[in-house]
Amino acid sequence: MSELKDNSTANFGFWIYLMTDAVLFASFFAVYAVMQNNTYGGPAGIDIFDLKFVLIESLILLTSSYTCGLTILAAKKGNKKLSLTALATTGLLGLSFLGMELYEFSHLVNNGEGWTRSGYLTSFFGLVGLHGLHIIVGILWLVVLKFLIIKRGLTESTTNKLALFSMYWHFLDIIWIFIFTFVYGMGVIK
């Protein structure tokens, strides 16, 4: 199997994948927008959203995006220890975000306000859940990358894999901006 001369094709291909993922999220956003009033006697956004809680979630995810950037910078300098530390921090922050989100979801489900309660809640859990699923996949990828770098060190190949991961992770943070604004933000405005 021949090696790529450089990684530009792989990187561009991954970028295109992220763009298709954006369209997927857009379709879930569209459904959520359409289902705004389909509360079927159940709660609307304003009844279930805690904006302060969501702000903390958002800042955690944003910080993880920052540490992800630092991971890449360290990797480009060949600093294995620093990049692994930054990567681990990114992972821990991601797990914290996930923990908060799962807490929010389980609280809603236990209150009888789960995804089966109404069309609106289905679309809420669908959209935010899709994002959460992407985060889980990202964390799994991160763990694999960590082992890979420990084993093989910062080669051109592993450094590029880190770059692709960071694109993915930044993308998820960007999607979250829209969830924070259009789901939670709009949800609590009267």
Place this chain on the structure above:
Amino acid sequence: MSKKNSELSTIKYSVGFLLSVLLTLFSYLLITQETFSGWALKLSITGLALLQLLTQLVFFMHINTELKPRWKLLVFIYTVITVVVLVLGSIWIMYNLDYNHGHQDHIEDQSIDEYIIHDEGAHYE
């Protein structure tokens, strides 16, 4: 990577991070402090979200540092067009469907005929 370049990059990431935090906080404060209401508020937070999108694209995703030909930028613009059509189109069509099938809340007190006569200005000659 030269030391100077890496310092510049660290600064770039840090500035992007700070801007994003500020934009998020600003959005949060606008909502919770109820500075505006209704459409003004919705428009403001939408604007802030778009600003943060731009910030993250430039500072984190380096969308502006691509050399020509700018394929990534082109693909991104195409995606934005697709997303806008998909989301706005769905909202428009479903709103229209709701209206024509009389399932909107405000018609509960009137008959559909009365509502359409009132809303569309239909009248007998």
